[in-house]
Amino acid sequence: MELNQYLEVFIEESKEHIQACNEQLLELEKNPDDLTIINEIFRSAHTLKGMSATMGFEDLASLTHQMENVLDGIRNSRIKTSPEILDVIFIAVDHLEDMVESIAAGGDGKRDVSEAVDKLKRIEMGEHMSEPSRSETAAAIAESPGLAGFDEFELTVLKQSKDQGFGVFEITIALREDCLLKAARVYMVFEVLEKIGEIIKAVPSVEQLEEEQFDQEFSVTIVSKENPEEIKAKIMKVSEVSKTEVRDIDLEQSKQTENEREQTDAQIVEDPDKETEVARGPGKETSPVTETKSTKQTSSKTIRVNIERLDILMNLFEELVIDRGRLEQISKDLENPELTETVERMTRISGDLQNIILNMRMVQVETVFNRFPRMIRQLARDLDKKINLQVIGAETELDRTVIDEIGDPLVHLLRNSVDHGIESPEDRRKKGKNEEGTVFLRAYHSGNHVFIEIEDDGAGISRDKVLKKAISKGLVNERSAAGLTDQQVYEFILSSGFSTAEKVSDISGRGVGLDVVKNTIESLGGKISIDSAENKGTVFSIQLPLTLSIISVMLVGIANEKFAVPLSSIIETAIVKDSDIMNAHNQKVIDFRGKVVPLLFLKDVFEVPSDEQNDQFHSVILVRKGEKMAGLVVDSFIGQQEVVLKSLGNYLTNVFAISGATILGNGQVAMIVDCNALIK
Known part of the structure; x- marks a missing residue:
């Protein structure tokens, strides 16, 4: 039998079963006598064992088989559940996860699991049995x-x-x-x-x-x-x-x-369409036990699709969007009623098609959130703290490309909350708090964005401590520091190399700071903000775009060039008189509704050749990055449009303030402005 064709399905299903084991083991730790949970874990281990044996991954099958024996002992009351036994099973699940990852990366899935197998065998042999003897x-x-x-x-x-x-x-x-x-x-x-x-x-x-x-x-x-x-x-x-x-x-x-x-x-009960092993004779693989398959066919309403196929479909549709823009341009130029009507209809249909394709690429953030309860459990044990992780809104959906990138920043923020935020049980008792700290992980939609929040009820951030560190690092002087808002002060902890940890640990506090988190989120077109109250807790809020491939932009003209500014960064547009522009610290600024906003002339930033003009009026796009604002001065506004974001390729990775390019309806290439890079 040719097994390669089933490898992808095996990897996906194995990951699901391993995740189920992790989740159910955490539940079992809270309810050690709940047979329903034990049976769920047993079912996942049993299925994984059968699949591994069929695919020829012996180490995987061996470890799951030994795990299954221990679980069988627990559910038949021969073995009593204890934290020590669960620790061994958790280690076994970690091995399983590593082996499946190895297989997914093209490896053979082999791993030295003898120590874990020996520990499981000792448990099964009776070291933890509730009855006197086997x-x-x-x-x-x-x-x-x-x-x-x-x-x-x-x-x-x-x-x-x-x-x-x-x-x-x-x-x-x-x-x-x-x-x-x-x-x-x-x-x-x-x-x-x-x-x-x-x-x-x-x-x-x-x-x-x-x-x-x-x-x-x-x-x-x-x-x-x-x-x-x-x-x-x-x-x-x-x-x-x-x-x-x-x-x-x-x-x-x-x-x-x-x-x-x-x-x-x-x-x-195993899935009716899967063969199930029942017993083995000594020295044999599987006994030819009566095979029972359900004659009733269950109707499947979902199918697994390789993500590469969805990427290809998305790329093809992006080309269609470019051609749609070209047709719209031709239709305007020719002013043919029949052509205009056809193009409008095509625009509506392609818009619906775009929504369907984008929805197909949407993945629940649950796929990222699922690994955090296990991580928090281990961190709590390592730090000798009591942590209750509450996950809210795991069904919220994000584009797959965003999901792939957001995992590591969230890991860093959660570790930060557990290590720096939540106090030790003794300190919490002294403050009159519950000795068990709570960390909330929330996700929700708002407009065209997804917000992910990490909130803890810990010690909060000390404004004075952060300011003292910021001044010592030269990030701000003492005179300016007094006028900063709390949010501006908290933003210093996102600076490179910034850490207020009093001692270095394996968890955090190595001076790495949260700048990596900030850079990753901003590279996705998102932003991060911090709110905190001393002795009450801290909230990290991340705003992310729903998708990265097709974005809404404002097209602007600078001399003979066209540029696109993402609508998600724009507050509003304005026409500013030349007489309203002032100078402050060698920087041109305007007074925008009581706030001093610096101006950036894009033709100077991007060195666009143009005739010198002394215009009395300037077209300005006001953009925001967190609490900071800037005015981008352009020659003209062209209009709003949906465009396809194309990468500049491997040779143009360091172009300042340009996040990509797009092809317009007339075939012209427009650069997409990275507003985050322009605002310092």
Whole structure:
């Protein structure tokens, strides 16, 4: 079978199952006795194991199989949940994540997981078992025919086998006390049983039997058409078997007696269209267990599409937008009513098509947010703090290109909140606060933007401390510092190399500051703002554009060149008299509604050749970056238009204040102005 064609699906589904394991393990930590959660984790691990084995990723399959054994012990009350056990399972999930990432990057997924496997085996062998011993557990189960803790899938197989005329038997086998090679005898018993029927379950587990982790007795559940006496006779032919008991399982009694367990285990049922492994004989891969597939076809309303295909579709549509602009220009020039009507109709249809394509590229921020609860848990343990992370608005959607870039800045901000923001439990108690700190991670739409906020109820930002550091670094002088607003002061912590941490830690406080976060967000066309109150908390607010590829701009003329200014940066446009322009500190400025706003003449900034003119009036575009404003002086306003943002390529990466280019309807290239770079 050619497996490469399934690799992409395997990677995507594996990531989903690993994420589900992480989420459910965090829930299990809060509710250690909730069988529903344990069953969900077991289901994800079981599916991942089956997929990995099918694809030939042995290390992945081995680790998930051992994880599954421990989870099975937990859900059958043989192992008691504890923080230490959960830590081991978390480590195992980390290994799984790394292996899947390796496979996604073209690797073989191999990894030394022996330490994690050994830890899981020790847990399974009984170091954390609530019962006195494995043999006592096996004996107790053997004394209860039909009540061996089957899951829903196993019960379904047994019931279907019974309906088809098969007998369902539980066989208890005892080896002689002087038996030396117990695993070999078990293997021989399994060989006999597989010739006369199908093995459904073994207690203790197959792995424990292989490693001789039992005394003399073990039990096996099989389906067979042979009668109990024939089965017993064939097993007794195996040397060193001292006793064999064959009991017919009463499925109805099993269902009634274990009704409560079935309600929780029902969630373990595998997807009806997937094959499921039930039991293995020692030294074998998978037993040819009865395959049950649902005859009822479920109607799928979603499909997986490679993101590269969506990128190609987007690129093609961008070309269509450029041609649409060209047609609109030709239509205006020719003034043909029929052509004008057709172009208008095409504009409406292409507008609808644009919305559909952009929506197809939208991804819920949940895909980024999902990894944070686990990260916060680990940080809280490392820092010996109590943190409650509240995620709100995870269903908010953003363009895939923005999603790809926003993860690292959010990690940095969250680590900053946990390390610098939230105080230690002792300090919080002294301040009269709950010793558990709360961090809110919110996302919501507003207009054509998405806002992501990180809020904590910690110590807040000390204005005096930040100002003192800013003055010592020469970012501001003492005279100017007194007139700064709180928001302007807080913005200093976004400066390069700025840190107020009193001691260096592995979490933060290495003098890196938050400038990396600021630069990344601004490169996406977004902005970050900070609000804080001492001893009450801090809010970092990030504003991001919904999409980066097709943007609305104001087209302006400078001499014979055309430039595009993104509408998201523009406050308004104005005509300014030459007499209203003043000079302050060698900078031309205007008084705009009581605020002094510096002017930037774009023809000088971009060195556009033009005839010297002494105009009495100037066309000015007022733009904003955070709290700062500037007026961009241009020769003329052309109008608003939707354009396709094209990269300048690898050779023009350092062009000042230009974020890209676009092709206009007349075929002319217009540069797109990066307003953030112009405002310092």
